[in-house]
Amino acid sequence: MARSGPRTFDRDAALEAATLVFWEHGYAGTSISQLTTAMNINPPSLYAAFGDKRALFTEVVDRYNATHGRFMADAFAEETTATGLVTRLIMGAAEHYAEGNHPPGCLVIAAAANNSPSNAEVSIDLADRRNANRDLLQTRIADAISSGELPADADARGLATYVVAVIQGMSQQARDGVNTETLKMVGEMALRMWPVQPVSA
Amino acid sequence: MARSGPRTFDRDAALEAATLVFWEHGYAGTSISQLTTAMNINPPSLYAAFGDKRALFTEVVDRYNATHGRFMADAFAEETTATGLVTRLIMGAAEHYAEGNHPPGCLVIAAAANNSPSNAEVSIDLADRRNANRDLLQTRIADAISSGELPADADARGLATYVVAVIQGMSQQARDGVNTETLKMVGEMALRMWPVQPVSA
């Protein structure tokens, strides 16, 4: 491998490799040694290209949201009704969380679950992102209530928290080995309590 | 503190202190130093009384199930119908997961979410316990289907996985700051899709 001149490793491929390791083991369960082995670079290259472990992790989370977890942002961007959005979020989780060609579940939910006090900021960052998603969903549901799409007595916060809880539970079940078929069944059951049923295509 | 003779620290109180630290930070996020500070003993006392970090963690999990998480075992032991059992499990989670006088959520769900390969057995142990709970619930639901309590076309595995996913999601939401009132709302929504509604007392 070259020892000078333009960077010779594929930064994007290295970042994807780091994503898989953090996704499986979490921030606290992943060492620099594991990362450099997976990324096929040495520590000084990791630090030169990414900053430090925490900066790399932040970039990994951004990348995850732009790739593997993109179905959520797409659902928010493309669905115009709360019912369509929620259906797509839940069934998207069912479809993606146990695909088998990457670690199961969701990185944003799982990767900072256990941290020491010295790494608390990592956990807080991911909690903030999850809560921002729930708040966005709550806003969409509140809009649907205001527009008459959902019943006036529906509770936006409760519904948003329920949907997020179901998705987070599906992530955990996927990590516990549950397959896509069962996750889809869970998704369908979860949607049975939705105030209005989506029109079948 | 005495330096000989009968053990002078309260083993049970020390174990409870360790439970709280593992519950909040998880196995990988908790150091021996944090444990000995919380338990108010020195490392040799910890090792003499509990074995090693992993053995202590196993004992902590047993203690958690016998105390804070006891509502689940009680529900299995005392409810005679699947509908009563599921209602009690979900509403018990809502009631207990955000009490405020201990870390939020469920230790069995959260405390081994991130581990390095060298600690994989810790994660496997907790996953096995969670899956054993889901399997037990599936058995109870299957029995209810056989006995006619639930419709013949109900899917025991799907229902059990749904219930466990909801409980796990509620644990994660509690850890993300959601309060008991909202968790109860989520529990009630989750139960709306149950094949039969419980008779109100």
Next chain:
DNA sequence: AAGAATCTGTAGCGATCGCTACAGATTGGA
């Protein structure tokens, strides 16, 4: 009364952690 057993505190072990100093070596610009 004395000694064995036991519990505890102090100090520190070897290993691993996140990270970096420094040198090798290539590329590109002056």
Next chain:
DNA sequence: TCCAATCTGTAGCGATCGCTACAGATTCTT
């Protein structure tokens, strides 16, 4: 052509990790 800039590899830093050797000191048994 030469030198600055940059990337990389090797070796290893200080700190922290899980854990323990050893000594202090009390209790209990003989």
